[in-house]
Amino acid sequence: MDDLYRDYILEHYRRPHNFGVLDAPSVSYEGANPLCGDRITMMLGISDGIVREVAFTGRGCAISQASASLLTDEIKGKTVEEVEKMTPDDVLDLIGIDISPARLKCALLSLDTVAHALADGASEPATHSDEGQHDRG
Amino acid sequence: MADTATQPARTNPVPSRLDPYRLRADFPILATANRFGKPLIYLDSAATSLKPRAVINAVDGYNGEFSSNIHRGIYEIAERATAVYEAARASTARLINAPEAAEIVFVRNATEAINLVAYSWGRRNIGRGDTIVLTEMEHHANLVPWQILVQEKDGDLEFVPITDDGLLRLEVYEALLHLRPKLVAFTHVSNMLGTVNPVRELTEMAHAAGALVLIDGAQAVPHMPVDVGAIGADFYVFSGHKMLGPTGSGALWARRELLEAMPPFMAGGDMIREVHLRRSDWNEIPYKFEAGTPDISAEIGMGAAAEYLLALGLDAVRAHERELTRHAMETLRREVPGIELYGPTAEERGGVVSFNLPGIHPHDVAQILDRSGICVRAGHHCTMPLHERFDLAATARASFNVYTIPEEIDALAVGLREVIRIFER
Numbered sequence: 001m002d003d004l005y006r007d008y009i010l011e012h013y014r015r016p017h018n019f020g021v022l023d024a025p026s027v028s029y030e031g032a033n034p035l036c037g038d039r040i041t042m043m044l045g046i047s048d049g050i051v052r053e054v055a056f057t058g059r060g061c062a063i064s065q066a067s068a069s070l071l072t073d074e075i076k077g078k079t080v081e082e083v084e085k086m087t088p089d090d091v092l093d094l095i096g097i098d099i100s101p102a103r104l105k106c107a108l109l110s111l112d113t114v115a116h117a118l119a120d121g122a123s124e125p126a127t128h129s130d131e132g133q134h135d136r137g
Numbered sequence: 138m139a140d141t142a143t144q145p146a147r148t149n150p151v152p153s154r155l156d157p158y159r160l161r162a163d164f165p166i167l168a169t170a171n172r173f174g175k176p177l178i179y180l181d182s183a184a185t186s187l188k189p190r191a192v193i194n195a196v197d198g199y200n201g202e203f204s205s206n207i208h209r210g211i212y213e214i215a216e217r218a219t220a221v222y223e224a225a226r227a228s229t230a231r232l233i234n235a236p237e238a239a240e241i242v243f244v245r246n247a248t249e250a251i252n253l254v255a256y257s258w259g260r261r262n263i264g265r266g267d268t269i270v271l272t273e274m275e276h277h278a279n280l281v282p283w284q285i286l287v288q289e290k291d292g293d294l295e296f297v298p299i300t301d302d303g304l305l306r307l308e309v310y311e312a313l314l315h316l317r318p319k320l321v322a323f324t325h326v327s328n329m330l331g332t333v334n335p336v337r338e339l340t341e342m343a344h345a346a347g348a349l350v351l352i353d354g355a356q357a358v359p360h361m362p363v364d365v366g367a368i369g370a371d372f373y374v375f376s377g378h379k380m381l382g383p384t385g386s387g388a389l390w391a392r393r394e395l396l397e398a399m400p401p402f403m404a405g406g407d408m409i410r411e412v413h414l415r416r417s418d419w420n421e422i423p424y425k426f427e428a429g430t431p432d433i434s435a436e437i438g439m440g441a442a443a444e445y446l447l448a449l450g451l452d453a454v455r456a457h458e459r460e461l462t463r464h465a466m467e468t469l470r471r472e473v474p475g476i477e478l479y480g481p482t483a484e485e486r487g488g489v490v491s492f493n494l495p496g497i498h499p500h501d502v503a504q505i506l507d508r509s510g511i512c513v514r515a516g517h518h519c520t521m522p523l524h525e526r527f528d529l530a531a532t533a534r535a536s537f538n539v540y541t542i543p544e545e546i547d548a549l550a551v552g553l554r555e556v557i558r559i560f561e562r
Binding site for chain 1: 497498499500501504505515516517521524529530531559560562
């Protein structure tokens with residue numbers, strides 16, 4: 001048995017939900033884990049303090065992409081305040097598998113990118129690049 | 138030279154074959170198993186090597202029997218520690234055929250050795266507009282220290298590009314030498330592509346253009362005969378922990394006159410001859426560059442590793458790993474559908490094979506292989522520019538050492554088929 005590669009994780013990896021772009025996102029942000037080569041761009045459409053639309057693009061490992069797919073499903077329809085309060089544990093619960101320490105940043109890149117998008121959007125809606133954590137080498 | 142007329146006629150000695158099955162008993166870690174009870178299949182020796190009992194015993198011997206500081210104590214165990222530490226330096230010198238042990242400076246690793254040269258030699262010899270030539274296949278350790286240096290001194294970096302097969306483009310190198318660089322720095326063996334560079338030719342060309350040469354030997358010294366004099370290098374750096382020694386050990390070799398002309402890198406105890414409140418005199422080489430108490434046990438372990446490798450014979454090591462690499466490239470291409478291998482032919486490379494499976498991220502590959510006890514590296518292996526050159530986000534890498542056997546490579550092929558099966562189900 002491979003806990004990490006359960007069918008639904010691979011299914012989200014192969015056919016991610018909300019994969020694509022928004023024409024006019026309220027906020028967007030590109031996050032990256034240079035160690036893995038994971039990249040995710042999160043785009044959120046927000047009105048009246050509610051996340052109405054979400055889309056992401058990116059490439060990377062199964063964990064990072066499945067996590068983004070699950071997270072975008074989760075935050076659609078939530079208030080910005082609710083999304084801002086989400087913790088890493090919330091995302092790990094969504095993924096529902098044991099993540100080894102070495103893969104935590106793969107699993108949490110999607111939440112980190114959403115948080116950056118919202119934080120940036122509070123001041124100005126623009127795309128930024130984040131080099132995130134670095135390889136030890 | 139011995140007088141051949143008085144010697145019995147001898148044919149060239151054939152390098153003795155290395156028996157990896159027998160010497161595996163020297164590496165206690167190979168008897169361990171993972172959480173699923175699978176034996177360790179260690180294919181990440183380019184990151185760090187496993188350690189034989191001889192090295193472990195050397196480290197334990199210092200810590201358990203004569204733990205004391207070196208070059209100071211006037212008592213039995215301190216004298217013994219000093220003697221064993223200096224014997225390790227002599228063994229390390231012998232491994233690369235350095236003319237004298239005093240030209241070996243002990244450092245923590247190859248990275249520290251390059252930084253030492255960049256700070257000490259570099260800050261005195263690189264000035265505004267001066268050029269340093271590197272290659273596109275350098276480990277970050279042989280890139281970032283030079284970036285910092287030229288930014289500080291307003292100098293320039295130039296890079297020798299590589300072919301799609303992972304070989305240096307010598308015609309571009311020749312053209313870059315017309316810029317009259319002060320220094321040329323390149324790796325002996327690429328840690329990602331495995332490419333064995335023509336170091337003697339590269340060095341001769343650099344010298345003809347008036348440049349000094351630094352060679353990163355971290356991936357060469359553990360795997361093949363290295364003779365710094367025959368290569369003609371000015372600086373040669375390597376790590377102990379990749380050559381069966383402990384982490385925390387490494388060496389810089391440089392020609393005596395270069396080391397003598399260089400100012401200290403770090404200052405403190407042991408590197409001085411006389412200290413007054415407002416000035417000090419430096420100790421002789423190599424002590425001038427070994428400020429403070431070094432990692433005594435690690436360097437002693439490095440000496441034991443050098444002796445272990447010399448006893449095996451580096452020609453035999455090279456032959457063994459060349460055969461393994463050929464076996465790996467053939468087996469993976471034959472058994473693993475769609476696998477992509479990077480770098481030159483088995484004849485032109487050391488024991489390193491980087492690869493990707495189509496549509497599967499290398500981290501997922503490594504994670505699934507781990508269940509079977511198979512350890513491979515996944516990521517950019519501290520060579521981001523090289524991965525950019527091939528438009529790759531990351532690769533997986535299998536790398537070999539004296540204890541690697543063909544059956545482990547066969548197990549890798551089986552493991553990779555399992556990865557594909559999981560992702561296709």
